[in-house]
Amino acid sequence: MLFRCQPGYELHLERELRPLGLVMSDNGGGWLQTPDASGAPADLCFAHSALPSSVEITGESVNALAARIADFFLESARSERFEGEWPLSFDCAGNLDGLGRRADAVEKAFCELLRKRMSRVARLAAPGFRAPGAQRGLFVCLTDFQRALVSRERISYGQRRMADDPLAPSRSYLKVEEAYGIIGREPAPGETVIDLGAAPGGWSYSAAKRGARVVAVDNGPLKAGALDNPLITHLQQDAFRFDPVAAQGRAADWLFCDLVEDPHHVLENILLPWLERRWCQRYIVNLKFGRVDPAALLKEARARIPSARIRHLYHDREEFTLVG
Numbered sequence: 001m002l003f004r005c006q007p008g009y010e011l012h013l014e015r016e017l018r019p020l021g022l023v024m025s026d027n028g029g030g031w032l033q034t035p036d037a038s039g040a041p042a043d044l045c046f047a048h049s050a051l052p053s054s055v056e057i058t059g060e061s062v063n064a065l066a067a068r069i070a071d072f073f074l075e076s077a078r079s080e081r082f083e084g085e086w087p088l089s090f091d092c093a094g095n096l097d098g099l100g101r102r103a104d105a106v107e108k109a110f111c112e113l114l115r116k117r118m119s120r121v122a123r124l125a126a127p128g129f130r131a132p133g134a135q136r137g138l139f140v141c142l143t144d145f146q147r148a149l150v151s152r153e154r155i156s157y158g159q160r161r162m163a164d165d166p167l168a169p170s171r172s173y174l175k176v177e178e179a180y181g182i183i184g185r186e187p188a189p190g191e192t193v194i195d196l197g198a199a200p201g202g203w204s205y206s207a208a209k210r211g212a213r214v215v216a217v218d219n220g221p222l223k224a225g226a227l228d229n230p231l232i233t234h235l236q237q238d239a240f241r242f243d244p245v246a247a248q249g250r251a252a253d254w255l256f257c258d259l260v261e262d263p264h265h266v267l268e269n270i271l272l273p274w275l276e277r278r279w280c281q282r283y284i285v286n287l288k289f290g291r292v293d294p295a296a297l298l299k300e301a302r303a304r305i306p307s308a309r310i311r312h313l314y315h316d317r318e319e320f321t322l323v324g
């Protein structure tokens with residue numbers, strides 16, 4: 001089975017998979033392989049996707065690789081009916097210069113072959129298709145210039161690259177935008193959001209942009225689209241002492257929390273008490289693991305809040321995000 005993750009986080013993923021009996025046999029930039037097991041785990045943090053039953057296909061040239069991938073696809077699709085769009089994905093390991101261009105060239109050559117041999121199926125291919133959960137299609141990952149790992153199935157854990165907004169005050173904005181896809185909901189007009197550790201205001205701006213009312217708690221200044229925003233109230237207070245019922249007379253619809261603080265402290269003294277006191281309906285909380293053991297933190301977070309979905313987002317760095 002092939003797992004994809006953010007390049008540089010393969011060993012974090014390896015430590016997450018090991019207790020599940022999945023032992024790494026090979027890895028590279030942004031990918032990790034295990035001998036095939038019964039199925040891909042339904043919930044993982046560091047994996048962005050899993051390709052079960054992936055096969056290795058090699059070819060010296062672009063055309064040779066494309067031809068062998070086409071043979072594999074046509075053989076496996078022989079008795080399959082294609083009624084609508086199906087996902088087609090070609091990508092590559094993240095550590096070799098020029099491999100992305102190679103993957104594009106192999107995809108182009110593959111699509112030409114497919115058009116010649118199965119024109120209707122080729123027309124239904126949807127290269128950008130990406131939804132959480134299991135999909136059937138064709139998924140190709142070039143691990144070097146002559147080698148691809150190829151599967152007909154993909155389990156996606158929900159991470160995806162988001163588009164920036166010129167008014168967003170920080171790159172952090174992209175994390176909360178991505179987290180909405182994991183939770184399956186976004187703040188809505190009339191809802192209230194408490195944003196702890198809000199400055200310079202990327203998360204607050206994202207919620208205000210959707211018409212929600214935001215209380216942004218941080219000693220630092222708000223900037224760009226969050227500054228003087230009529231839907232955002234800025235309070236220069238300590239996040240650990242903030243009580244939404246005392247401040248606004250009622251619990252919040254959303255808790256956002258992106259504090260640069262010890263993650264155990266955030267878990268123990270913000271998220272858990274907020275959930276116990278029912279101070280929020282939904283939450284998006286980012287825990288920074290730069291100075292702690294990420295595997296131990298993940299285990300603790302899962303044990304303390306079993307219902308949380310925890311993901312190392314596409315836009316996360318030394319941190320992961322809990323939503324629920």
Ligand SMILES: C[S@@+](CC[C@H](N)C(=O)[O-])C[C@H]1O[C@@H](n2cnc3c(N)ncnc32)[C@H](O)[C@@H]1O
Pocket residue numbers: 169170172173196197198199200201202203204217218219220237238239240258259260261
């Ligand atoms: C990574 S930044 C938040 C970025 C923000 N989510 C955005 O989208 O722009 C972390 C923030 O946590 C704030 N912070 C750290 N400890 C805090 C505390 N005890 N109370 C309030 N804010 C705190 C820092 O001032 C800093 O602005």
